[in-house]
Amino acid sequence: MASKLFSPKHLRVFSPRPQMLDEAFCYGPFNRSMQRRWKKPVDSARTRLEGRTRDHRLDKLMIQLKNLRLALDLHAVISQQRNGYASLQLLLRWRREIGAFLKKYPHIFEIYVHPVKRNHCCRITQKMADLVAEEDAVLRENESAVVQRLKKLLMMSTDGTLNMHALWLIRKELGLPDDYRSSMLPNHLSDFSLETPDTLTLITRDENLAVASVEEWRDKEYTEKWLAEYETKYAFPVNFPTGFKIEKGFREKLKNWQRLPYTKPYEKNDLHPITNAERLEKRIVGILHELLSSTVEKMLPLERLSHFRRPFLMEVNLRELLLKHPGIFYISTKGSKQTVLLRESYNKGCLVEPNPVYSVRRKMLELILAGCRGIVQTENAISLVEEDSQGSSHGSQNHTCQVDNMNSMSQFESDSSVESFS
Structure with a gap:
């Protein structure tokens, strides 16, 4: 009976649980009855950035712009070559996973077999080259x-x-x-x-230039909606993203903040320095609003704003300030960097009031959005046409080159399948 009771099978039942041992070791025999300390949840700019209400249209736009920036970087690399093209071996050395990206956007990049060197090369299509030249011309004209x-x-x-x-x-x-x-x-x-x-x-x-861009919106609100002057004189356009949760008392706080007077961006406050923290923050909001309004696409990388903190007297945590006003600004973490966008300037992922430079860049983005649509010939068909044009007199040499090209192409496809840009 005793042998059955103290067998390994029954001892497993009487063995203390690991959780009980951990608690006993943590508190000890003398502090077992002490109460556990409750950890207060961390409330910082990083946690608020992760828990904010996302705007999926603007996030999707930032991913597309990331691919466009990479395409323009490739254009700069290829245009620096002497003959206007670059071999795939060179581009893979520049960025190893670039092969899948090149094949994904045939409206921008053309992959072909060099007629003499018999290796795969890449060049910029005429559509993209014309748009780059058009952008440079528009920048000179404006x-x-x-x-x-x-x-x-x-x-x-x-x-x-x-x-x-x-x-x-x-x-x-x-x-x-x-x-x-x-x-x-x-x-x-x-x-x-x-x-x-x-x-x-x-x-x-x-x-004559010392007028903020938001003043035009304020005049429109005052004349068209018949609002009182004290409600529009210091107000900002607010547009919350879809799914934004309005807590109790939020509307009243926002209404009081919209009526709060502040020193406007082009006004000097040397004689009457600002001592109220709320008015100081609202002045910085006005400066950031005017800075973003001065850009072509109404957006700026968040890290670049730090270079303007001292000349614009914005000695605060800019990310925390931007997160406190989700109806005016939006911080997107997509596209490999954090970008600040002016919410009122965008509708369904497009600029409400486009300008000539934005229009040209939008045409470039449309080539990214087109992907492989409208492309009939593939690079295999192109290589076969070039091989047939060499003639039958070089049959043995073409066969050797074809084998080499197939080997190099298989190596290129294996390298390019490491990462897909989506």
Whole structure:
């Protein structure tokens, strides 16, 4: 009987559970009755960013723009080659998983077999080359609009100066050409000066430009909706994403915040410094709103905003401030980086008021969205046509080249299937 009771089968029943042992070891024999400490949930900008209400249309747009940026980077690499094309071996060395990306967008990249070297090469299609040339031409034609944007940014700064490196980082967003320092600034010496190589200074201040873009919306609300002046004088357009949960008391807080007076972006507050924290935050919201409104596509990478904190007196945590106003700004984490977008400027993933530069870039994005649609010939058909055009007199040589091309193509497909850009 005793042998049956203390057998391994029955001892397994009387063995203490691991959870009980862990609790005994954690609290010990003398502090077993102590109460466990309750951990307060962390409330930070990172947790609020992860738990925010997402805008799926804008997130999808950022993924598409990421693919367009990669296509433009490939265009820059290929255009630097001497003959206007690059071998796939070179591109795979530049980025190993690029093969699947090239085959995914045949409206932008053309893969063919070189007639002499008999290796697979890639070149930019005529459609994409024409759009790149059109964008450069539009940037040159809209020089006056770009000059006004620079003036407005310099007028918002505390001393009328901005760092040239900060402007270089957002040159694409502002619609500046890459060589704006040598091609555009010398034509406006009466407006700008480069006293030091890394600082752009505003010479003449144009008060006609000292009007924020939100003022047009305020005038429209005041005249068309017959709202009181105190309700629209300091208000901002608010557009919450679908599925946004409105908590109790949120509407009243938003209404009071919309009526709160603040110092507008182009007004100086040296004589009357702001001491109220809410008014200071609202002034920074106005500066960010005007900065995003000055860009071509009404968006900026979040990390680039840190370069304008000191000249615009935005000494706060910008990400926390942006997350506190989800009806005005939206932070998208898609596209390999965090991007701030102006919500009022977009409707169904498209800009409400397009400009010439945006229209050209939208045409480039449409080539990305087209994918493989409308493409009849594949690269295998192209290689077969080129092999047939060599003639029957080089039969043995063509057979050897065909075997080599099949081996290289199989190696290319195995390398390109590592990662798919979607």
